[in-house]
Amino acid sequence: MATPESQGKDSPQALRMKALREAMGYPTGSGFAAFLNVSVQRWNNVETGFPLGNQLAFLLVKKVPGLTLDWLYLGKPDGLPLELARRLGEVEPVRTVSTGR
Secondary structure, three states: OOOOOOOOOOOHHHHHHHHHHHHOOOOOHHHHHHHHOOOHHHHHHHHOOOOOOHHHHHHHHHHOOOOOHHHHHHOOOOOOOHHHHHHHHHHOOOOOOOOOO
16 A cells, blocks of 8 residues: 555655665665575666565565664664664655655
């Protein structure tokens, strides 16, 4: 199910996916897609604003230690481990939390 923010490459969710990839040390989507064991096209889709989808969200939570669904879907960093929150803040200091507008 698509949320209102999940449209377009500049949507908060798409920007979070790009920030997550970069925070995990992957300069390209193809490397991160290989890490997740998903197709490059699938990963590129979420970075360009297609809905994240439950299956990919759960895979991300499983593969990235400490990552939360609250951050993936809503941008809430509250439950993230300090180190992950710090790395995410370094690559995307302004847009880590969705305003809901």
